[in-house]
Amino acid sequence: MKHVGAIAGRELNSLFVSPVAYAVMTLFAVLAGFFFLSGVLQFQEYVIRLQSFQAMEQLEELNLNDHVIAPFLHVMSVVLLFLVPGVTMGLFASEKTNGTLELLLTSPITIWELVIGKFLAAAAFIAILVLLLGLFPAILFTYGDPEFGKTAAGMLGLLLIGMAYASIGAFASSVTQSQFVAFFLAFVLLLVLWMLGFLADLGAAGGATSSDSVGDLLRYLSTAEHFESMVMGLVDTKDLAYFGVIVVAFLTLTKAAVESVRWR
Amino acid sequence: MIEASGLAKRYGDLVAVDDVSFSVQPGEVVGFLGPNGAGKTTTMRILTGFLPPTDGRAVIDGHDIFSDPLAARRAIGYLPESPPVYPEMSVEDYLAYVAKLKDVPRRQRRAAVDRALERCGLADVRRRVIGMLSKGYRQRVGLAQAIVHDPPVMILDEPTVGLDPIQIREIRTLIRDLAGTREGKARTVILSTHILPEVEAICQRVIIMHRGKKALDAPLGELQRGGASLEEIFARTTAREVPVPSDLVLEARP
Numbered sequence: 001m002k003h004v005g006a007i008a009g010r011e012l013n014s015l016f017v018s019p020v021a022y023a024v025m026t027l028f029a030v031l032a033g034f035f036f037l038s039g040v041l042q043f044q045e046y047v048i049r050l051q052s053f054q055a056m057e058q059l060e061e062l063n064l065n066d067h068v069i070a071p072f073l074h075v076m077s078v079v080l081l082f083l084v085p086g087v088t089m090g091l092f093a094s095e096k097t098n099g100t101l102e103l104l105l106t107s108p109i110t111i112w113e114l115v116i117g118k119f120l121a122a123a124a125f126i127a128i129l130v131l132l133l134g135l136f137p138a139i140l141f142t143y144g145d146p147e148f149g150k151t152a153a154g155m156l157g158l159l160l161i162g163m164a165y166a167s168i169g170a171f172a173s174s175v176t177q178s179q180f181v182a183f184f185l186a187f188v189l190l191l192v193l194w195m196l197g198f199l200a201d202l203g204a205a206g207g208a209t210s211s212d213s214v215g216d217l218l219r220y221l222s223t224a225e226h227f228e229s230m231v232m233g234l235v236d237t238k239d240l241a242y243f244g245v246i247v248v249a250f251l252t253l254t255k256a257a258v259e260s261v262r263w264r
Numbered sequence: 265m266i267e268a269s270g271l272a273k274r275y276g277d278l279v280a281v282d283d284v285s286f287s288v289q290p291g292e293v294v295g296f297l298g299p300n301g302a303g304k305t306t307t308m309r310i311l312t313g314f315l316p317p318t319d320g321r322a323v324i325d326g327h328d329i330f331s332d333p334l335a336a337r338r339a340i341g342y343l344p345e346s347p348p349v350y351p352e353m354s355v356e357d358y359l360a361y362v363a364k365l366k367d368v369p370r371r372q373r374r375a376a377v378d379r380a381l382e383r384c385g386l387a388d389v390r391r392r393v394i395g396m397l398s399k400g401y402r403q404r405v406g407l408a409q410a411i412v413h414d415p416p417v418m419i420l421d422e423p424t425v426g427l428d429p430i431q432i433r434e435i436r437t438l439i440r441d442l443a444g445t446r447e448g449k450a451r452t453v454i455l456s457t458h459i460l461p462e463v464e465a466i467c468q469r470v471i472i473m474h475r476g477k478k479a480l481d482a483p484l485g486e487l488q489r490g491g492a493s494l495e496e497i498f499a500r501t502t503a504r505e506v507p508v509p510s511d512l513v514l515e516a517r518p
Contacts, residue, residue: 006364010350017352103348103409106312107365108334262316 003109007117008124011091015125020090024083028129035075036136039068064146069137070231073154076133077161077227080126081194084162085186087125088169089179091118092258096177105261115255119170119247126162130155150233157230160243161223165190167250174257190223197222265290265417265452266311270320273306280306282476283320288469290416291450293443295463295484298473299502304456305345307473308421311454312342325416338367341415345422347406351395355386355405358394359412366413376412384408384438400431404438411442418442420455424462432462440466460494470494474502 015021046067050059095101104114137151165186172186173179200215200222219225223246226239266288273281281303288294296304309315311322313329313336322329327336350358359377368376381387384404389397394405403423410418423439424432443453443466457463463470463484470487472480479501487497 003365006361010353010361013357014350014352098348098350099344099346100348100350102314102342102344103362104365106314106337106340106342107362108338108367109365110334262314 001113001116003107003113004117004120007109007114008121011118011121012124015087015121018090020086021125024086024125025129025132028079028083029132031079032072032076032133032136036068036072039072040140043068064140064144065150065233068140069146069151069154072136073158073231077158077224078194080129080158080162080165081190082187083129084122084126084165085169085172085183085190088122088166088173088186089182090173091122091170091182092174092254093177093179093182097179101258101261111255111258115170115174115251115258119167119251119254122166122170123163126166127159130159130162133158147233153233153235154231156235157227157239160230160240161227164223164243164246164250167247167254168193171250171254171257174254193221193223195222195224197225265292265325266454267323268307268311268320269322271307271310271317271322272319273303273310273315274318279476281310281317284473284476284478285320286471286478286481288452288454290452292469293440293453293455293467294469294471295467296454296456296471296473297458297460297463297498298456298479299458302473302502303476304473305421306476308342308419308454308456312340312419313337338413339415339417341410341413341418343406343410343418343420343423345425347402348409349394349402349405352393354391354393355397355408356381356390358405359408362409363412366415368413376414379414380408380412383411383442385434400427400434403427403431403435407435407438407442416449416452418451418453418455420453422456422458424457424459436462436465460498464494472498472501 043062043064047059047062050062092101095104105111134155137146137155140146141148141151168189169182169186172189173182176182176185196218200218203215203218220242226242229236229239266286268287269285271281271284272279284303284307286294296307298304306315310317311324311329313333316330324336325339327339329336353361356377359380360373363373363376381390384407386401386404386408389401394402397405407420407423410420420439424435427435439453439455443451455462455466467484469483470480471478480497484494487494490497492500
């Protein structure tokens with residue numbers, strides 16, 4: 001595994017030399033700022049309204065975690081849905097168009113080293129994004145009193161969903177030469193995985209009672225479902241394992257796809 | 265130094281390389297000749313471990329490319345048809361990266377990069393971004409990349425294609441230079457080309473490939489003693505009908 005660092009380092013470097021990293025970071029920061037501000041303003045308005053109605057019970061229940069941070073993290077997980085493919089689209093596709101895949105595959109490195117190095121580069125970049133995002137809840141801690149544990153669990157959830165997205169994006173990039181196709185494929189895969197839970201809800205609403213186990217399975221496979229419970233402050237090994245399995249599964253597929261160049 | 269026996273590469277019914285065997289002695293410079301689609305690139309890709317053969321085996325510097333692939337690859341410096349460079353990297357950063365990939369020990373990396381830069385005449389452009397270099401310089405970077413770990417074997421796929429006559433002469437001189445000197449020992453080189461004078465200028469031995477088969481394998485001196493020019497020999501060899509299982513013989517490029 002000694003080449004992992006070299007591969008990840010070069011990848012991160014090239015990400016920051018190209019405009020992609022800055023475009024993604026800017027877009028992410030602007031959207032985060034916008035959603036955060038609108039969340040805070042809505043919360044403020046809500047508080048004022050409840051106060052004018054003297055609705056003390058509801059005011060008691062109101063808190064920053066459930067009404068500002070949780071919706072904010074939710075929206076940002078959707079933003080990651082289309083930003084992560086932008087980060088990962090070049091991981092393998094650009095090596096193919098550059099002809100540098102031939103250099104990598106004729107070097108004394110293993111394909112696992114290559115795949116893990118690439119994944120770690122994308123994961124590190126996403127971790128930077130999530131850290132940047134942490135600034136916003138930090139503001140709330142300065143002026144308000146949200147629960148730390150719950151906030152941290154939600155942030156961890158966002159980081160984990162980002163890692164899962166990165167592994168799926170890496171896979172999409174490994175099956176094509178075109179960065180555009182890689183982006184699109186990753187986006188579609190992420191969207192489907194994210195929507196599985198809604199699909200199950202839709203089925204249940206449609207009266208498909210006999211397919212309860214199918215609905216449960218779909219819900220279990222959905223990324224949104226596991227993220228949800230972490231945002232609620234619940235760090236369950238079940239959810240951690242889910243994200244771990246997604247990452248391992250898609251990196252294994254990526255390894256197979258890269259290797260398949262040899263067997264074609 | 266290089267032992268290939270019975271190498272074959274088939275893609276379904278297409279036969280790209282068919283039962284090719286040869287051995288190359290240490291220090292020998294061998295020219296791989298053949299018309300386009302003769303199987304030169306595929307053979308080289310098998311030797312470098314990029315493609316697995318359908319049949320046969322190859323041993324590089326005592327390491328089987330199949331059972332001991334990492335050691336075999338470590339012994340090879342490979343320049344594919346287009347230099348495998350990252351356009352956004354500077355020349356020295358790129359070479360340092362390749363040195364890491366090729367297991368040059370950390371302490372010797374600096375020196376290895378400096379030596380490769382100097383050998384390939386890149387010292388003046390070391391901090392330049394590769395994407396901004398001319399084609400000839402990019403080819404030099406490709407060669408520098410192939411020798412940065414000082415491998416005993418160099419495999420070059422059409423190293424002068426697409427260059428102007430002056431660049432071609434420079435690259436040829438460079439290859440001859442790199443072949444001759446490797447810490448006192450000579451380097452084994454296989455290079456493919458379809459430019460005949462190139463073979464006469466650089467190589468000691470010629471292997472002509474035709475339709476995936478080895479059609480001729482002889483020292484250059486012996487051929488020249490025969491009186492015929494290399495061009496005549498080439499024309500005669502590649503015109504001869506070699507029996508092949510399928511007449512659809514393609515050079516596969518993924």
